[in-house]
Amino acid sequence: MAFADTLEFLVLAAFWAFTIWRFATPQTPRGRAVRLVALLVTLSFTFNRREISFGTDRLLQVADVSVPLKNLAAVAASAAMVHLTGLLPGPAADRPRLRRWAYALLAAAGAAMAVLFVLVPRSPERGDFVAERAGTPLVTAYSVLTQFGLFVGLACCLVLFHPAAGRAQRGPLRVGLRLLTAGALVGLLFIANRVAFQVSNALGSDALNGPGAENVSRSLLAAMLLLFAAGAALPAMGGLRRWAGRYVALQRLRPRWASLVSSVPHVVLGDPPGRLADLLTVRGVDLRLYRRIIEIRDAQWELGLAAAAPSTEATLDEQARVLLAEGSVVATPEVAPLGHDDPGHNDPPDGAPQRST
Numbered sequence: 001m002a003f004a005d006t007l008e009f010l011v012l013a014a015f016w017a018f019t020i021w022r023f024a025t026p027q028t029p030r031g032r033a034v035r036l037v038a039l040l041v042t043l044s045f046t047f048n049r050r051e052i053s054f055g056t057d058r059l060l061q062v063a064d065v066s067v068p069l070k071n072l073a074a075v076a077a078s079a080a081m082v083h084l085t086g087l088l089p090g091p092a093a094d095r096p097r098l099r100r101w102a103y104a105l106l107a108a109a110g111a112a113m114a115v116l117f118v119l120v121p122r123s124p125e126r127g128d129f130v131a132e133r134a135g136t137p138l139v140t141a142y143s144v145l146t147q148f149g150l151f152v153g154l155a156c157c158l159v160l161f162h163p164a165a166g167r168a169q170r171g172p173l174r175v176g177l178r179l180l181t182a183g184a185l186v187g188l189l190f191i192a193n194r195v196a197f198q199v200s201n202a203l204g205s206d207a208l209n210g211p212g213a214e215n216v217s218r219s220l221l222a223a224m225l226l227l228f229a230a231g232a233a234l235p236a237m238g239g240l241r242r243w244a245g246r247y248v249a250l251q252r253l254r255p256r257w258a259s260l261v262s263s264v265p266h267v268v269l270g271d272p273p274g275r276l277a278d279l280l281t282v283r284g285v286d287l288r289l290y291r292r293i294i295e296i297r298d299a300q301w302e303l304g305l306a307a308a309a310p311s312t313e314a315t316l317d318e319q320a321r322v323l324l325a326e327g328s329v330v331a332t333p334e335v336a337p338l339g340h341d342d343p344g345h346n347d348p349p350d351g352a353p354q355r356s357t
Contacts, residue, residue, distance in 0.1 A: 003215070003219065007218075007219060007222040007223065007226065008045075008049065008218065008222045010222075010226065011045065011222045011225045011226045011229060012042075012045060012046060012049070014226065014229040014230075014233070015038065015041065015042040015045060015225065015229050016042055016046075018038055018042075018229055018232060018233055019035070019038045019039050019042045022034070022035040022038055022039075023035060023039075025283075026283070029087060030084065030087045030088060033080060033083055033084040033087055034084065034232070036077075036080045037077050037080045037081055037084065038232070040073045040074070040076050040077035040080060041073075041074070041077045041225065041228070043069075043070075043073045044070045044071070044073035044074045044077065045070075045221075045225055046070075047066045047069050047070035047073070048070050048221070052066070053066035053067075053070075053128070054066075056069065057124065058124075063122040063123060063124040064117075064122045064128045064129050066128070067117070067128045067129065067130060068113060068114060068117045071113060071146045071149070072110055072113065072114070074146070074149055074150055074153070075106055075109060075110045075113075075146075075149035075150075076110075077153055078106055078149050078150065078152045078153030078156070079102075079103060079106050079107075081152075081153040081156040081157065082099050082102045082103060082106070082152065082153075082156055083099075084156065084160065085099065085156050085159060085160055086099055088160055088164075089164075090159055090160050090163060090164075091159060092156070092159055092160075102152055105148075105152070106149055106152060109145045109148055109149050110149070112141075112145055113142055113145050113146065113149075116138055116141060116142040116145070117142070119138055120133065120136075120138045120139060120142065121133070130142070130143060134197065134198055134201035134209070135198060135200075135201025135202040135203075135204075136202075139198070140198045140199075140201075140202055143194060143195070143198045144195070144198070146194075147191045147194055147195055150187065150190075150191055151188075151191055154184045154187040154188055154191070155184075157180060157181070157183070157184035157187075158181065158184045158185075161177045161178075161180040161181045161184065161231075162177075162181045164177050165177035165178045165180075165181055172234045172235050173234075173235045175234055176230075176231045176232065176233075176234035176235040177231065177235075178231070179227050179228075179230050179231030179234065180227070180228060180231035180232065181231075182227050182231075183223075183224050183225070183226075183227030183228040183231060184224075186220060186223050186224040186227060187224040189220055190217065190220040190221050190224055193208075193216065193217050193220055194217065196208060197209075197213070197217070243285060246285045246286060246289050247282070247285050249289060250278070250285060250288055250289045250292060251278070251279070253289075253292050253293070253296065254275075254278060254292075256296060257292050257295060257296050257299075260295075260296055260299035260300065260303065261295060261299050263299070263302075263303060264298075264299050264302040264303060267295050267298040267299050267302060268295055269291050269294075269295065273288075
């Protein structure tokens with residue numbers, strides 16, 4: 001297997017894993033925008049695989065239909081990146097008119113690509129019209145529009161991630177933002193490579209038509225996406241560690257909780273979870289942990305065990321922190337750094353109970 005093929009498979013696996021995980025976990029509005037970008041990029045790169053591309057063409061009985069599918073998915077991902085710039089702090093957040101122009105240009109580019117696809121002569125053989133008719137006016141125009149759509153998305157990445165990396169504290173977040181910035185820069189090299197390919201063919205040169213040049217192009221694309229996958233996953237590791245810590249704390253508090261609420265079951269909020277359900281349910285850990293803390297506290301007061309708890313003047317959060325000390329986590333979720341979308345992190349649950357004693 002060639003190096004480019006190996007790199008592409010690694011990137012595909014990383015992007016599908018990241019996308020599935022994003023859809024399996026609750027997301028903020030920013031997180032949903034990132035999830036949409038990840039899905040569209042993953043679909044675009046999946047259709048870019050030669051085997052999948054050829055299979056799609058044969059399945060749909062339309063020659064080279066996989067080409068506009070992958071390119072329009074990339075344009076849609078760029079539009080989602082424009083939307084993300086309006087949700088995160090940055091120079092584009094306060095310029096809605098600029099974002100509207102970007103949406104309009106991307107929509108026009110997508111429509112023009114669809115028209116050009118219909119007009120370009122295509123053949124059902126293995127390969128696609130971009131390579132087979134490189135340098136012809138229609139294909140050159142199609143390729144320029146494709147690279148323009150990708151350029152808008154990469155420009156949004158640079159606008160968002162490069163300044164944010166300078167503001168971020170040292171740690172996974174800063175490293176992740178720098179990897180995302182590097183991915184955008186590699187993407188610009190990929191765009192330059194594809195434009196050079198079309199221009200050289202338009203000038204009658206086949207210098208960039210060989211397998212070596214093709215592997216360079218594929219490697220640039222795969223390296224760009226691999227940097228994006230690594231950059232997006234690194235900051236999320238902090239959220240994953242916090243989730244794991246809270247899940248462990250939830251399970252470690254269960255014996256104390258069970259022994260206390262068995263005498264005063266009315267303090268339990270809702271149906272008490274069974275042991276197996278408690279172990280297998282991986283969602284809503286923050287809310288479940290918050291409820292368990294309050295139920296333990298209320299049971300202590302009901303049973304006259306206030307002396308075992310902190311001072312009566314202590315606040316609920318302070319008492320919760322004492323109860324959670326054994327789990328090595330804090331009572332309420334930490335606030336993520338500005339501009340960081342942490343998929344494993346949730347704000348204090350809106351439905352968190354607030355009882356008075």
